[in-house]
Amino acid sequence: MISRYRFQAGTVGPWRIDRISAVRGAGLPAAARLAILPEPDSPPDGGAWALHGVISNLRYATGDEVAGLRAVQPGLGRAEARAAALIPIRKTQAWWDLPQDARRAIFEETSHHTRTGMEYLPQVARRLLHSRDLGEPFDFLTWFEFHPAHEAEFDALLVRMRATAEWDYVEGEVDIRLRLD
Protein backbone atom coordinates (compact mmCIF):
# COMPACT_ATOMS: atom_id res chain seq x y z
CA MET A 1 0.00 0.00 0.00
CA ILE A 2 2.75 2.43 1.02
CA SER A 3 5.22 3.03 -1.82
CA ARG A 4 8.72 3.79 -0.62
CA TYR A 5 11.39 5.25 -2.92
CA ARG A 6 15.08 6.03 -2.72
CA PHE A 7 16.64 9.03 -4.47
CA GLN A 8 20.14 7.71 -5.03
CA ALA A 9 22.84 10.16 -6.05
CA GLY A 10 26.12 8.84 -7.43
CA THR A 11 27.49 7.89 -10.81
CA VAL A 12 24.48 6.12 -12.38
CA GLY A 13 20.89 6.92 -13.18
CA PRO A 14 18.90 8.60 -15.97
CA TRP A 15 19.06 12.10 -14.47
CA ARG A 16 22.15 14.30 -14.78
CA ILE A 17 22.61 16.54 -11.72
CA ASP A 18 23.41 20.08 -12.90
CA ARG A 19 23.37 21.94 -9.60
CA ILE A 20 22.90 21.37 -5.85
CA SER A 21 22.16 24.58 -3.92
CA ALA A 22 21.78 24.83 -0.14
CA VAL A 23 18.87 27.24 0.32
CA ARG A 24 18.59 26.93 4.13
CA GLY A 25 20.85 24.89 6.38
CA ALA A 26 23.34 22.30 5.17
CA GLY A 27 23.55 21.23 1.53
CA LEU A 28 24.25 17.81 0.05
CA PRO A 29 27.50 16.50 -1.46
CA ALA A 30 28.10 16.93 -5.17
CA ALA A 31 27.22 14.00 -7.43
CA ALA A 32 26.92 13.42 -11.17
CA ARG A 33 23.72 11.35 -11.59
CA LEU A 34 20.48 10.51 -9.80
CA ALA A 35 18.39 7.36 -9.90
CA ILE A 36 14.92 6.98 -8.36
CA LEU A 37 14.55 3.42 -7.08
CA PRO A 38 11.59 1.58 -5.58
CA GLU A 39 12.31 0.04 -2.19
CA PRO A 40 12.90 -2.50 -0.79
CA ASP A 41 13.60 -4.28 -4.10
CA SER A 42 16.62 -2.19 -5.11
CA PRO A 43 20.34 -2.73 -4.42
CA PRO A 44 21.67 -1.40 -1.08
CA ASP A 45 22.37 2.31 -0.55
CA GLY A 46 25.62 3.55 -2.03
CA GLY A 47 27.11 6.42 -3.95
CA ALA A 48 27.28 10.04 -2.85
CA TRP A 49 24.05 10.22 -0.84
CA ALA A 50 20.57 8.72 -0.67
CA LEU A 51 17.27 10.17 0.51
CA HIS A 52 14.19 8.06 1.22
CA GLY A 53 10.49 8.92 1.15
CA VAL A 54 7.06 7.38 0.93
CA ILE A 55 3.99 8.30 -1.07
CA SER A 56 1.47 8.75 1.70
CA ASN A 57 -1.96 10.27 2.33
CA LEU A 58 -2.73 13.97 1.92
CA ARG A 59 -2.13 15.99 5.07
CA TYR A 60 -3.85 19.35 4.41
CA ALA A 61 -5.80 19.35 1.13
CA THR A 62 -9.59 19.59 1.28
CA GLY A 63 -11.92 17.79 -1.10
CA ASP A 64 -12.37 20.92 -3.21
CA GLU A 65 -8.64 21.45 -3.45
CA VAL A 66 -8.03 17.84 -4.44
CA ALA A 67 -10.63 18.11 -7.21
CA GLY A 68 -9.01 21.33 -8.44
CA LEU A 69 -5.54 19.81 -8.45
CA ARG A 70 -6.63 16.64 -10.23
CA ALA A 71 -8.29 18.68 -12.96
CA VAL A 72 -5.08 20.43 -14.00
CA GLN A 73 -2.08 18.50 -12.66
CA PRO A 74 -0.13 16.53 -15.26
CA GLY A 75 1.36 13.13 -14.57
CA LEU A 76 5.05 12.39 -14.23
CA GLY A 77 7.04 11.05 -17.17
CA ARG A 78 5.81 13.34 -19.97
CA ALA A 79 8.19 13.08 -22.93
CA GLU A 80 8.79 16.84 -23.04
CA ALA A 81 9.49 17.13 -19.30
CA ARG A 82 13.26 16.71 -19.56
CA ALA A 83 14.06 19.11 -16.69
CA ALA A 84 13.48 18.27 -13.04
CA ALA A 85 14.01 19.58 -9.53
CA LEU A 86 14.31 17.63 -6.29
CA ILE A 87 13.70 19.84 -3.26
CA PRO A 88 14.18 18.23 0.17
CA ILE A 89 12.71 20.34 2.99
CA ARG A 90 12.89 20.14 6.77
CA LYS A 91 10.55 22.18 8.97
CA THR A 92 11.23 23.37 12.52
CA GLN A 93 10.16 21.58 15.68
CA ALA A 94 7.89 24.59 16.32
CA TRP A 95 5.97 23.71 13.13
CA TRP A 96 5.51 20.08 14.13
CA ASP A 97 4.39 21.05 17.62
CA LEU A 98 1.50 23.10 16.18
CA PRO A 99 -1.97 21.49 16.19
CA GLN A 100 -3.47 20.48 12.86
CA ASP A 101 -5.74 23.52 12.48
CA ALA A 102 -2.85 25.95 13.05
CA ARG A 103 -0.64 24.17 10.50
CA ARG A 104 -3.46 24.08 7.97
CA ALA A 105 -4.16 27.80 8.48
CA ILE A 106 -0.51 28.75 7.86
CA PHE A 107 -0.18 26.33 4.93
CA GLU A 108 -3.22 27.44 2.98
CA GLU A 109 -5.30 30.27 4.46
CA THR A 110 -2.20 32.43 5.10
CA SER A 111 0.43 31.13 2.67
CA HIS A 112 -1.84 29.85 -0.15
CA HIS A 113 0.47 26.92 -0.80
CA THR A 114 -1.99 24.90 -2.92
CA ARG A 115 -3.57 27.91 -4.59
CA THR A 116 -0.19 29.33 -5.64
CA GLY A 117 1.07 25.97 -6.83
CA MET A 118 -2.00 25.51 -9.01
CA GLU A 119 -1.17 28.63 -11.00
CA TYR A 120 1.90 26.80 -12.31
CA LEU A 121 0.05 23.67 -13.36
CA PRO A 122 -0.16 22.06 -15.88
CA GLN A 123 3.40 23.10 -16.81
CA VAL A 124 4.92 21.53 -13.72
CA ALA A 125 4.25 17.93 -12.68
CA ARG A 126 4.88 17.22 -9.02
CA ARG A 127 5.13 14.35 -6.57
CA LEU A 128 5.40 14.80 -2.81
CA LEU A 129 7.08 12.13 -0.69
CA HIS A 130 7.04 12.06 3.10
CA SER A 131 10.25 11.34 5.02
CA ARG A 132 9.83 12.65 8.54
CA ASP A 133 8.39 9.51 10.14
CA LEU A 134 11.23 7.49 8.60
CA GLY A 135 13.78 9.36 10.71
CA GLU A 136 15.30 10.92 7.58
CA PRO A 137 17.31 14.19 7.56
CA PHE A 138 14.49 15.96 5.69
CA ASP A 139 10.71 15.92 6.32
CA PHE A 140 9.63 15.97 2.65
CA LEU A 141 11.06 15.35 -0.77
CA THR A 142 9.27 17.06 -3.62
CA TRP A 143 10.03 16.03 -7.18
CA PHE A 144 9.08 18.37 -10.03
CA GLU A 145 9.22 17.72 -13.81
CA PHE A 146 8.81 20.35 -16.53
CA HIS A 147 9.84 21.32 -20.04
CA PRO A 148 13.22 23.11 -19.84
CA ALA A 149 11.56 26.22 -21.31
CA HIS A 150 9.46 26.48 -18.13
CA GLU A 151 12.36 26.58 -15.68
CA ALA A 152 12.13 30.38 -15.22
CA GLU A 153 8.45 30.07 -14.29
CA PHE A 154 9.35 27.32 -11.86
CA ASP A 155 11.98 29.59 -10.29
CA ALA A 156 9.34 32.31 -9.92
CA LEU A 157 7.08 29.81 -8.11
CA LEU A 158 9.88 29.05 -5.64
CA VAL A 159 10.49 32.75 -4.97
CA ARG A 160 6.80 33.19 -4.11
CA MET A 161 6.71 30.09 -1.89
CA ARG A 162 9.84 31.08 0.01
CA ALA A 163 8.34 34.49 0.81
CA THR A 164 5.31 33.00 2.62
CA ALA A 165 4.66 32.66 6.36
CA GLU A 166 4.91 28.89 5.92
CA TRP A 167 8.58 29.27 5.02
CA ASP A 168 9.26 30.91 8.41
CA TYR A 169 9.07 27.30 9.61
CA VAL A 170 11.52 25.90 7.04
CA GLU A 171 14.94 25.31 8.55
CA GLY A 172 16.43 23.05 5.88
CA GLU A 173 16.02 23.31 2.10
CA VAL A 174 18.18 22.09 -0.76
CA ASP A 175 17.43 22.80 -4.43
CA ILE A 176 18.72 20.13 -6.84
CA ARG A 177 18.32 20.68 -10.58
CA LEU A 178 18.49 17.86 -13.10
CA ARG A 179 18.19 17.08 -16.80
CA LEU A 180 17.48 13.96 -18.82
CA ASP A 181 20.24 13.51 -21.37
Place this chain on the structure above:
Amino acid sequence: MISRYRFQAGTVGPWRIDRISAVRGAGLPAAARLAILPEPDSPPDGGAWALHGVISNLRYATGDEVAGLRAVQPGLGRAEARAAALIPIRKTQAWWDLPQDARRAIFEETSHHTRTGMEYLPQVARRLLHSRDLGEPFDFLTWFEFHPAHEAEFDALLVRMRATAEWDYVEGEVDIRLRLD
Protein backbone atom coordinates in the same frame (compact mmCIF):
# COMPACT_ATOMS: atom_id res chain seq x y z
CA MET B 1 13.50 14.28 16.66
CA ILE B 2 11.38 11.31 15.61
CA SER B 3 11.25 8.63 18.32
CA ARG B 4 10.82 5.15 16.96
CA TYR B 5 9.84 2.20 19.16
CA ARG B 6 9.49 -1.53 18.79
CA PHE B 7 6.81 -3.54 20.59
CA GLN B 8 8.58 -6.86 20.87
CA ALA B 9 6.56 -9.92 21.86
CA GLY B 10 8.35 -13.07 22.97
CA THR B 11 9.66 -14.48 26.22
CA VAL B 12 11.12 -11.36 27.86
CA GLY B 13 9.92 -7.93 28.91
CA PRO B 14 8.20 -6.32 31.89
CA TRP B 15 4.65 -6.84 30.57
CA ARG B 16 2.87 -10.19 30.81
CA ILE B 17 0.53 -10.78 27.85
CA ASP B 18 -2.80 -12.07 29.18
CA ARG B 19 -4.84 -12.11 25.98
CA ILE B 20 -4.57 -11.37 22.24
CA SER B 21 -7.95 -10.93 20.52
CA ALA B 22 -8.48 -10.41 16.80
CA VAL B 23 -11.25 -7.79 16.62
CA ARG B 24 -11.19 -7.28 12.82
CA GLY B 25 -9.00 -9.12 10.35
CA ALA B 26 -6.08 -11.36 11.27
CA GLY B 27 -4.78 -11.61 14.83
CA LEU B 28 -1.22 -11.96 16.10
CA PRO B 29 0.55 -15.09 17.35
CA ALA B 30 0.43 -15.93 21.02
CA ALA B 31 3.37 -14.80 23.19
CA ALA B 32 4.14 -14.64 26.90
CA ARG B 33 5.79 -11.23 27.39
CA LEU B 34 6.12 -7.83 25.78
CA ALA B 35 9.01 -5.35 25.83
CA ILE B 36 8.88 -1.79 24.48
CA LEU B 37 12.28 -0.91 23.03
CA PRO B 38 13.66 2.33 21.61
CA GLU B 39 15.08 1.99 18.10
CA PRO B 40 17.58 1.77 16.53
CA ASP B 41 19.62 1.15 19.71
CA SER B 42 18.00 -2.15 20.65
CA PRO B 43 18.91 -5.73 19.71
CA PRO B 44 17.57 -7.07 16.40
CA ASP B 45 13.95 -8.16 16.03
CA GLY B 46 13.21 -11.61 17.36
CA GLY B 47 10.67 -13.59 19.32
CA ALA B 48 7.03 -14.13 18.42
CA TRP B 49 6.34 -10.84 16.61
CA ALA B 50 7.39 -7.20 16.55
CA LEU B 51 5.47 -4.05 15.65
CA HIS B 52 7.14 -0.70 15.02
CA GLY B 53 5.84 2.84 15.36
CA VAL B 54 6.98 6.43 15.69
CA ILE B 55 5.82 9.25 17.90
CA SER B 56 4.90 11.85 15.30
CA ASN B 57 2.94 15.08 14.97
CA LEU B 58 -0.80 15.36 15.60
CA ARG B 59 -2.92 14.65 12.53
CA TYR B 60 -6.42 15.90 13.47
CA ALA B 61 -6.47 17.66 16.86
CA THR B 62 -7.16 21.40 16.95
CA GLY B 63 -5.52 23.82 19.36
CA ASP B 64 -8.57 23.75 21.65
CA GLU B 65 -8.61 19.97 21.69
CA VAL B 66 -4.91 19.77 22.45
CA ALA B 67 -5.33 22.17 25.38
CA GLY B 68 -8.25 20.10 26.68
CA LEU B 69 -6.33 16.85 26.40
CA ARG B 70 -3.23 18.24 28.07
CA ALA B 71 -5.28 19.50 31.00
CA VAL B 72 -6.55 16.04 31.96
CA GLN B 73 -4.37 13.39 30.34
CA PRO B 74 -2.03 11.56 32.72
CA GLY B 75 1.50 10.55 31.75
CA LEU B 76 2.65 7.00 31.16
CA GLY B 77 4.40 5.05 33.91
CA ARG B 78 2.13 5.84 36.89
CA ALA B 79 2.87 3.35 39.69
CA GLU B 80 -0.79 2.29 39.95
CA ALA B 81 -1.21 1.76 36.19
CA ARG B 82 -0.32 -1.95 36.22
CA ALA B 83 -2.76 -2.88 33.43
CA ALA B 84 -2.22 -2.01 29.78
CA ALA B 85 -3.66 -2.54 26.33
CA LEU B 86 -1.88 -2.41 22.98
CA ILE B 87 -4.32 -1.92 20.11
CA PRO B 88 -2.87 -2.02 16.58
CA ILE B 89 -5.30 -0.68 13.96
CA ARG B 90 -5.30 -0.64 10.17
CA LYS B 91 -7.72 1.55 8.24
CA THR B 92 -9.03 0.89 4.73
CA GLN B 93 -7.58 2.34 1.53
CA ALA B 94 -10.87 4.26 1.19
CA TRP B 95 -10.04 6.11 4.43
CA TRP B 96 -6.56 7.06 3.29
CA ASP B 97 -7.88 8.23 -0.08
CA LEU B 98 -10.17 10.76 1.62
CA PRO B 99 -9.00 14.39 1.71
CA GLN B 100 -7.98 15.83 5.08
CA ASP B 101 -11.25 17.69 5.75
CA ALA B 102 -13.33 14.55 5.14
CA ARG B 103 -11.15 12.45 7.46
CA ARG B 104 -11.27 15.13 10.14
CA ALA B 105 -15.07 15.36 9.86
CA ILE B 106 -15.52 11.61 10.33
CA PHE B 107 -12.90 11.44 13.10
CA GLU B 108 -14.28 14.21 15.29
CA GLU B 109 -17.41 15.99 14.09
CA THR B 110 -19.22 12.68 13.37
CA SER B 111 -17.47 10.11 15.57
CA HIS B 112 -16.31 12.37 18.44
CA HIS B 113 -13.08 10.41 18.81
CA THR B 114 -11.26 12.99 20.94
CA ARG B 115 -14.34 14.09 22.87
CA THR B 116 -15.27 10.51 23.79
CA GLY B 117 -11.71 9.62 24.73
CA MET B 118 -11.51 12.61 27.05
CA GLU B 119 -14.39 11.30 29.16
CA TYR B 120 -12.13 8.41 30.19
CA LEU B 121 -9.19 10.57 31.19
CA PRO B 122 -7.47 10.87 33.64
CA GLN B 123 -8.03 7.16 34.41
CA VAL B 124 -6.45 6.02 31.15
CA ALA B 125 -3.02 7.19 29.96
CA ARG B 126 -2.46 6.83 26.26
CA ARG B 127 0.27 7.07 23.64
CA LEU B 128 -0.36 6.95 19.89
CA LEU B 129 2.36 5.73 17.54
CA HIS B 130 2.21 5.98 13.75
CA SER B 131 3.21 2.98 11.64
CA ARG B 132 1.66 3.43 8.22
CA ASP B 133 4.50 5.32 6.55
CA LEU B 134 6.92 2.67 7.82
CA GLY B 135 5.25 0.02 5.66
CA GLU B 136 4.07 -1.84 8.76
CA PRO B 137 1.08 -4.24 8.84
CA PHE B 138 -0.90 -1.74 10.96
CA ASP B 139 -1.36 2.02 10.55
CA PHE B 140 -1.33 2.91 14.25
CA LEU B 141 -0.34 1.37 17.55
CA THR B 142 -2.08 2.79 20.59
CA TRP B 143 -0.77 1.97 24.04
CA PHE B 144 -3.04 2.48 27.06
CA GLU B 145 -2.16 2.23 30.77
CA PHE B 146 -4.65 2.16 33.65
CA HIS B 147 -5.29 0.83 37.13
CA PRO B 148 -6.65 -2.72 36.85
CA ALA B 149 -9.85 -1.54 38.57
CA HIS B 150 -10.56 0.68 35.52
CA GLU B 151 -10.44 -2.10 32.92
CA ALA B 152 -14.26 -2.32 32.68
CA GLU B 153 -14.45 1.42 31.95
CA PHE B 154 -11.77 1.00 29.33
CA ASP B 155 -13.79 -1.81 27.74
CA ALA B 156 -16.81 0.48 27.64
CA LEU B 157 -14.74 3.12 25.84
CA LEU B 158 -13.78 0.58 23.18
CA VAL B 159 -17.40 -0.46 22.67
CA ARG B 160 -18.35 3.18 22.05
CA MET B 161 -15.41 3.77 19.69
CA ARG B 162 -16.11 0.65 17.66
CA ALA B 163 -19.73 1.76 17.11
CA THR B 164 -18.72 5.05 15.42
CA ALA B 165 -18.69 5.92 11.72
CA GLU B 166 -14.89 6.14 11.94
CA TRP B 167 -14.76 2.39 12.65
CA ASP B 168 -16.51 1.69 9.32
CA TYR B 169 -13.03 2.39 7.94
CA VAL B 170 -11.20 0.01 10.29
CA GLU B 171 -10.27 -3.23 8.55
CA GLY B 172 -7.69 -4.55 11.02
CA GLU B 173 -7.78 -4.38 14.81
CA VAL B 174 -6.15 -6.51 17.48
CA ASP B 175 -6.73 -6.04 21.21
CA ILE B 176 -3.79 -7.12 23.39
CA ARG B 177 -4.16 -7.00 27.20
CA LEU B 178 -1.21 -6.93 29.53
CA ARG B 179 -0.25 -6.73 33.20
CA LEU B 180 2.87 -5.75 35.08
CA ASP B 181 3.78 -8.58 37.46
